[in-house]
Amino acid sequence: MERIYLDNNATTIVDPMVKQAMEPYWCDKYGNPNSLHSFGTEVHPDLRVAMNRLYQGLGAAEDDDILITSCATESNNAVLKGVYFDLIKNGEKNHIVTTTVEHPCVANTCRFLEQQGVKVTYLPVNQDARVEAEAVRRAITEKTALVSVMWANNETGVVFPVREIAQACRERGVLFHTDAVQAVGKVRVDLRAVPADFLSISAHKFHGPKGVGALFVRRGLKLPPLLHGGEQMSGKRAGTLNVAGIVGMGLAMELANDSLEFEDREVRRLRDKLEDGLARLADVMVVGRRELRVPNTLFISVRGVEGEALLWDLNKYGIAASTGSACASESLEANPIITAIGAGAELSHTGIRLSLSRFTTEAEIDAAIRTFTQAVGRLRAISASY
Ligand code: C6P
Secondary structure: OOOEEOEOOOOOOOOHHHHHHHOHHHHOOOOOOOOOOHHHHOOHHHHHHHHHHHHHHHOOOOOOEEEEEOOHHHHHHHHHHHHHHHHHOOOOOOEEEEEOOOOHHHHHHHHHHHHOOOEEEEEOOOOOOOOOHHHHHHHOOOOEEEEEOOOEOOOOOEEOOHHHHHHHHHHHOOEEEEEOOOOOOOOOOOOOOOOOOEEEEEHHHHOOOOOOEEEEEOOOOOOOOOOOOOOHHHHOOOOOOOHHHHHHHHHHHHHHHHOHHHHHHHHHHHHHHHHHHHHOOOOEEEOOOHHHEOOOEEEEEEOOOOHHHHHHHHHHOOEEOEOOOHHHOOOOOOOHHHHHOOOOHHHOOOEEEEEOOOOOOHHHHHHHHHHHHHHHHHHHHOOOOO
16 A cells, blocks of 8 residues: 655655765764764864754854754753743743743743743634734733744644744843744745744754754853753753764755745645645635645644544555644644634544645645545544534
């Protein structure tokens, strides 16, 4: 059976060019870049190229920091806990503003910080599954140390007004962090246009390898390290550098940015075709207006069909999708997005996320529409609530 991968917001296939670029660093150029001998120093030029690609790709300035991390979960923890230790713990400020729809690595870190006495405001999304910049503006107080709002939501693909939010934070002298994990490679992520103070990314979401991410820190800002240890990254993030990962992430970033026009045209066309095909089914609801979403994502609720049941049925016929975050796949709680847009309890377990990539083909989309339609027919036939 041919398998069709429509879960690219969970992770992506490594671009073959990225895989090839990483190859030399396992058995040939395997030195530790912090070693003084030639095995260590011979990788320095390659790391410089990779880092330049990241700086260019994100529109960062030379004197900004881009710290290499193990993933976006680490980057997000480093920002939230770093701001806590730097500004909140022994300072005047004690407030963080975020949203109800952040990834668990932000949401659960905020809950942990609440246990340390931090006040956290969780802003809800509107009917478009979007956080409003004005709501962020209103939530900021004299006590606010940090605003953390994602660039694009991982479940719905809805892009948040990060530019306006960044400006509002600037005006009020509040730090702004954005989790751009689901934006890179889908829309232009340019720190010259969006003056964020901190930004997190994860390579495996844009056809790079797993186990490597980055954290942008704007020049002049200091963030106590999450990982203490050696002097790597000037002591700002200790641990031996993941050379193959950094090389892979750098190239993946360049390729992702080079593909943005294709993403906006071709991936969007296929996503819209899938959406139109599924929207022909009765009683389905797509979350978030099309023009507000990144080009690759579709989150659809099918009345009378449990998301989990649909997922398993699709999987049986070779289609890989998800009911939301891959890391919340074992949770039986109502989907927070469906709850947040006020769609009603009867729809809270009915969401399915389908996410494409530049490697998705038209034939796969045609097959997915057929399989999905048949799966819904089968499940509705045995549904007690439909
Ligand atoms: N979201 C999803 O299925 P890591 O696992 O650290 O590389 O990335 C975490 C992360 C952080 N922020 C956002 C917005 C994300 O989407 C993710 C990963 C996957 O939606 C896996 S849970």
